[in-house]
Amino acid sequence: MMAPGLRLKGARVLLPDGLARVPLTICDGVVCDGATAPDARDVDLTGYLVMPGIVDAHGDGFERHLAPRRGAMKDLDQGLVAAEAELAANGITTAVLAQFYSWEGGMRGPDFATRVLAALDAVRDSVVTDLHAQLRFEVPMLDDYGTFRALAAAHGVRHVVFNDHLPHDALDKGKRPPRLTGHALRIGKNPDTHLSDMQALHARMDEVPAALDDLCAGLAADGVRMGSHDDRSAQDRAAWRGRGVRISEFPETLAAAEAAREGDDLVILGAPNVVRGGSHNGNVSALDLVAMGLCDALASDYHYPSPRRAAFLLADSGVLDLPGAWWLISGGPAQGLGLTDRGDLTRGKRADLVVLDAETRRIGATLSGGRVSYMSGAVAARFLR
Template identity: 60%
Template sequence: MADLDLQGAQVLGPEGLDRQALHIVGGLISDAPAGRPVSLEGYLVLPGIVDAHGDGFERHLAPRRGAMKQMGEGLIAVEAELAANGITTAVLAQFISWEGGLRGLEFADEVFQAIAETAPTLVTDLRPQLRFETHLLDLYDSLPERLARWGVDYIVFNDHLPHARLADGRTPPRMVGQALKAGRNPEDHFALMQRLHAQRHKVPGALDALCTQLGSRGLRLGSHDDTTAAERFEWHERGATIAEFPETQEAAEAARTHGDGIVLGAPNVVRGGSHNGNVSALDLIAMGFCDALASDYHYPSPRRAALMLADSGVVDFATAWRLVSEGPARLLGLEDRGTLVPGQCADIVVLDATTYRVAATMVRGRFSYLSGDIAERVFAA
């Protein structure tokens, strides 16, 4: 851990970008110089990116089916990608779903165990999140203890069953490929989906009880892909006060009305719209219906989205960057990061002021990523 005085850069403080020194002492932001001076002329120093939801780690843990057995090595590769994209805190979203395979219970158990074992040895703060399919009623009784054993304190609920097609007895699109990918006979896979659909009337009451139990244990609860105001209100009443990726303006507006946090996908911003026809994140941000932009499936996107928002004039630079730093930090209850003020963790990303490329990333005063020019300046005699 290095004590440094970063000088000459434009630093994003509470009042916006300002050319001031930033002092790092003992892994924290200090109000007085106490370390070795490092010139960062030509760079921006910003709060580190807090990624509230991402599943891009999957390709490192299982690049091909059965090809990766040492998940700890995969997580080391995940950290390298996160750090190179300025992410200092990352929520790794792992499914447990009827879809099976990489979204099955057995794989999730391996992932969560690997995170628990490997994350403490890394610089980047990796945090597990469970995305849980609501119709898996057989797992409800064991889920609280599983979560405790895995060290998971954040769970988000979703329902991806194609109910309309199942109600008509029709085979869902891509079902055969999905079944084979999970190692199942397609007929058995379809039968499972039909069985889960048939017990849908039991789900609301079971969810009420499960959320009450998990909430009493202090877990953070959220929902995924809300479509209506009524749906969001039901989740709010259960204590699931984070709305991830609402699919409609109606659902996002309901979340804001009830004081719930709203997470949107940074790739939606970068792409200029949803890839599957949902409401545009740009529109929701312009209306004030966003607290955090998450990587979703693409780790470069939070940085790119914040810069695009500022460059296009949708919001000012400080507000745009807040959506990837202070906003998600507060949403996750992490009050010790997200801003560059004395007493906060020295979680920092350094960008080239011309190209906006990540030049360095630091977590609690320790470098997780350091590129050529900055490395020379830091290690200069």
């Protein structure tokens, strides 16, 4: 069913060159020329801003909807539906859900990843927000490389990011990693067995580079866009780039971010880092990297309200103008993820947009593909007139 034609009038609309008080017409789910839609229904949005929909390139905030309490993970479908409602209420029209595939087990384990992908396949067509899966693969899992690639292909996963969360320093020294016992018990595993498994993975790390070369080549052939998580150095970034891994997610150091920029790689930073004014774990400040021009996209990471808040903070503080700040949460991530049909409100693009109160900046409505995914009472009254 085609979405009804709408002509949004009276609002200030964020176009590539800035805010303008112009009508915005939506036809069949895309931004169109008003002259081609004479029957479009007028909606007066005086007092509001209309901004491009937020494209969230990496977020794991959905996890709390899948397991609101420990062990309460039976109905993942409904958890994803609840997560989609939160995404929409925060102006996110396209969301990449970052799911672990890790030796860490529990909600990060391979079995849970398989369940999440199946649930996402089941609900994707019944929700309005455009949901995509990202798999975060732990590179020490050598025995899983083939299984992992097959899983990604079976579910049409087009975004993969590589991690390594093994505590190599402690394992190198023969020490018991911090918090091992508590973590093992939380995932229902004997602590000694958990330690033994970690040691076995650590002992084979010299095999990882060659295996990664093959896995990355295979994923690239499958059409998967690949990223590395938490790059620590220019050497790390260069090694990943050599494998065709062209996205640097949350680089931990200035050197890694500069290397990504010099190599023309996409740099994704955490919006919560910008809002907080710095990293929660002492890494390089995302705010500083944005000011230095070393950022292509801001992602929600673990907090869905943060992209919108970060964009306005950057604009209000003069770090960027509003079009540049909002681009980091709309057009920038859209381009980086290959979603060229969205990211701005020019003609022919998907009608992905956010309606915000011009004074409070609270979200009044979110439309994805011209369909309403969220709407507050005040804005709903405008649409019903």
